[in-house]
Amino acid sequence: MPLALDLKDRSCLVVGAGPVALRKIELLVGAGARVSVVAPTMHPDTAEFCAGRDVRVERRCVRESDCDGRLLVVAATGTPEVNDFVSHACQARNTLVNCVDSPGLSSALFPALVDRGSVTVAVSTGGASPTLARxxxxxxxxxxxxxVGTLADYLSAKRSRVRDALGSVAERQRLWDRVLDGPLPDLLTRGDIEGADALLDEELARTGPPVGMVSLVGAGPGDADLLTLKALQCLQRADVVLYDNLVGADVLSRCRRDARKIHVGKRRAFPGTRQQTINEMLVEEARAGQRVVRLKGGDPFIFGRGGEETEALAEAEIPFEVVPGITAALGCAAYAGIPLTHRDLAHSVRFVTGHRTGGEFNLDWPELAAPAQTLAIYMGLEALPVLCAQLIAHGARPETPAAVVARATLPEQKMHLATIGELADPTGEIPVSAPAITIVGEVVGHARSSGTQ
Structure with missing residues (x-):
């Protein structure tokens, strides 16, 4: 179980004096411990470090009695027999012991540390892989x-004032969240304490119901590791998350644990939640003071109806932000090994929706059929024979390569390679299912492999 120890003026022992032991001595001295070192020989760097500090050094072999009265003992000798001896001596005394690279002999492990003054982050793998922890x-x-350490010191200094001004824990939590989400951390980074104080005064003086906010967040093409840093930060702050069908469980798992998650997706032949209803939900939740994330697959402004939602929020005077995501075509192309542009093959890229409005395609077919470009067709799997037939009818070569990529960027990604002539055949079978992106153009020749994978 992770614990933080206060080692200031506490007696600690390091057995060994090589380079590994030196790193432990440095950590213990930095934590304010009273450090003793026992070793028959001393590495020159260790001897130099200890000589300039209040570290007690004894050049001899370790004894059981050396472990008496210690809060923590570190065995860093590189000799299994010595480490085993030290471990048993400490266990008999109920003393915490760390045997370097021997988790089975240790009752305490040193994590990998991120030190930012008052803020310390520790990472441990339980001794399984120190390299992974690093x-x-x-x-x-x-x-x-x-x-961040400066920020922690500032917040600590202001806690009593905020506690006196705001009676409930919920009120204080919301104030600190507003402060941390606002410009105050940047002011402290620049050393502007007066500006930070003024901003805190303004927040404390605020009256009326809490002000909510909506973040339209792009969830990327599927792989949760492709979330942007800002998208992840929004998910971890959100009170409410409204998400679509294309947002997978792995992405949703990155949300704050107690956030309400509301599915508002739509499917073909199943209308799901109407767009007007979604707009109303966003406004209602924000007016209730909630931090709302509207989570959309890919990018909110590329075939994601994000424009309609921002219009509704602006009309209702709800604060909002848009956090772009990696759109599906970019993730699909990257994971399939297809460059969307290529000096010799494609000088432009067009993102096209395969969704029909009123049963008709509202597309400029002669432009789409032009050579030396790449088409990325969204939501067009069902209509692909019609789309490809129209491209050919308006001048595209039937031999033009195409790739249909389903479940892009996920472990179950599949790719079907063909020509638009083959895809135009209404009797042909495409061995992948939606959701899928179709990439058309000579660049498809760079795909990693042929056939379905």
């Missing part, structure tokens, strides 16, 4: 603001 730490370091 890699995860690196990813966290890349996303955690350098000044």
């Amino acid at each position: 890699r995860l730490r690196e990813r966290i370091e890349a996303t955690l603001p350098a000044a």
Whole structure:
């Protein structure tokens, strides 16, 4: 179980004095512990570090009695027999012990640490893979603001004032969320304490019902790892998430655990939730002070009806933001190995909907049939024979390559390669099912493999 230890002025022992032991000594000294080192020989770097600090060093072999009165003992000798000896001595004394690279002998493990002053993030794999823990730490370091420790100190200093001003826990939580979502962290990063104080004063003086907000978030093409960082942040802050059919369970699992998740998807031959109803739900939830995420597959503004929703929010004077996502065609092409543009083959890309309005396609067929371009057709699997026949009728070569990619970016992704002449055959069978993207153009020749995969 992860715990944080207060080691200030507590007695700790490190057995060993090599490079690995030095890293543990540095951590313990940095935490304020009273450190003793026992080892027959000392690495020069370890000796130099200890000489300049209040570290007690004894150049000899370890004894059982060395473990007496210690809060934590670290065995970093590289010698299994010594580590085993130290482990048993500590267990007999109910003393925490860490034997480096020997989780089975340890009652305490050192996590990989991200240190930002008052904020410390620890990553542990339970000793299974220190390398993996280090890699995860690196990813966290890349996303955690350098000044987050300063922010933590500021919030700590203001807690009593906020507690006095706001009576309920819910009110205080909402205020801190507004503060953290707003410009205050950036002001502190720039050292503008006065500006941060003024902003906090403004938030404390705010009266009336809480103001909600809507984030139209692109969920990307399917693979949850393709969510943008901002999309992930929105999901983790949301009170309510309204999501479509194309949003998978893995993406939804990234939402805040207690968020309400409401399915508002539509399917062919099943109308689902009407768009007007969705618009009304967004407005209603935001007016109730909720942080709302409208989660859409791909990008909200590419065949996602995001424009209609932002119009409704603007008319209702609801604050909103749009968080772009990787649209399905981009993810599909990347995972299928198809470059949408190519210096020798395609100088432009067109995103086309295969959805008919009033039973008709409202498309510029001569433009779509022109050479040296790539077409990415959304929602067109059922109408693909008609679409391809129209392309051929308006001048496209029947031999033009095409790829139909279903469940793009997911483990079950399948790709069917053909020509538009073959796809135009209404009696032909396409061995994939919706949702699917069809890519048409000479660039399809770069697909990773042929046939269905």
